[in-house]
Each structure stands twice: as C-alpha cells, then as structure tokens.
Amino acid sequence: QKEVEQNSGPLSVPEGAIASLNCTYSDRGSQSFFWYRQYSGKSPELIMFIYSNGDKEDGRFTAQLNKASQYVSLLIRDSQPSDSATYLCAVNLGAAGNKLTFGGGTRVLVKP
C-alpha cells in the first residue's frame, strides 16, 4: 500500500464547475497536509495546507481533512481553464522534520 494515494485521473471538469480531488494516507501519525499544483515542466506551487480536522477555505479552494478516515480533499470552485494541472497531495508523516511524502498526483482538465 502506498503511503499517500491519489486517483491519477484525468479528472475532466467543465469550466465553472467544482473539481473535487481526494487523497488518502496510511500513517495515522501524520501531522500536516498540503496540496500543490504542478504545471507540466514546472515545479510544484503550494495551494493549501491544513493541520486540523475540518474545512479550510482560501479563495476558490477548500481543503477538507478527516484524520479519523485518513482522508484529505481539495475542492476547486468555479474551475477555470488555467486550473488545468496536476494536483499533488503531500503529507508530513510526522517522523522527522518536514519530510513530505507525495501522492502520485491527479491530473485535472478544465474544459471551456
């Protein structure tokens, strides 16, 4: 079992709709959770981070964390073509420092 799992997609979303991305992790001791967006050939850029159970909203993005279910999700509201990218879920497994483990990424395609 992979430590951080994501559906590889592609997730096809009409422009203006909500894109919902899911991520599960295996280590119950995980401390912090991050969503990164990566365009092809570029390095990841941080979109959201969440530490506590519940929802966290930032603009069109909402991260949801459920530690009991070992599940973190990202919602993108009012999806735009520029949101088309690969979204990486990253988890700090809490073992030492800030060593992140990344999921395989979900490719999102927003169609005009």
Place this chain on the structure above:
Amino acid sequence: GAVVSQHPSWVICKSGTSVKIECRSLDFQATTMFWYRQFPKQSLMLMATSNEGSKATYEQGVEKDKFLINHASLTLSTLTVTSAHPEDSSFYICSAQRGGPNEKLFFGSGTQLSVL
C-alpha cells in the same frame, strides 16, 4: 512568499560527466533543504534531506556516492550528479524549509537534466 532559486533550469551533458545543481533560499535561512527527483508523469520522490553543517540523509535506494549533497551555508545547498548516465535524466527539484517542523516548504524552479 519566500523565494527559492534553483540553477541551472536545464542542462544537457555527456554520459560520464558530473553536473552540479544549486539551490538557494533568497530571503530566509534554511537549516534544512530537500532534494527530489521526478520522472515524467510520476510524482516527486524524495532523494535526500540536506542539513546545514552536517551530512545529508539519503532515502533508501539513493546512492550517496553518486548524488553528492553539500549544504555549506544556511542559504545554499548543492546536488552533484557524478558520472551521470542516461538513466539519471530527470527533473530535479529542491525545496527549503523556513522555520520548524510542519512549516511550509518552498520549492525551487527545478532542473531538467538530460544525459546523452
């Protein structure tokens, strides 16, 4: 936000040569930097954790004699790919940690290495 500079952005080299990649934190001091490798259509795989003033910690399966890491100052870490081979061709990305555990990581722009 914090800026992490990575250089060069891309490099093409002959098999058997060595390539050095630099990662600098421009506006903060980074006691810890991380080096990742990403093959096409795959996720980031952590190669090593670079600690200022001490030896790097390598992940399982990463050859420390092939991927030399030096973290000489609080703002600079370097990764040297020694005796590069075509299978080393990949996208290498550094990241720097500002602050303590659970703080955000900031990524460099990445280096695309192509070994002929």
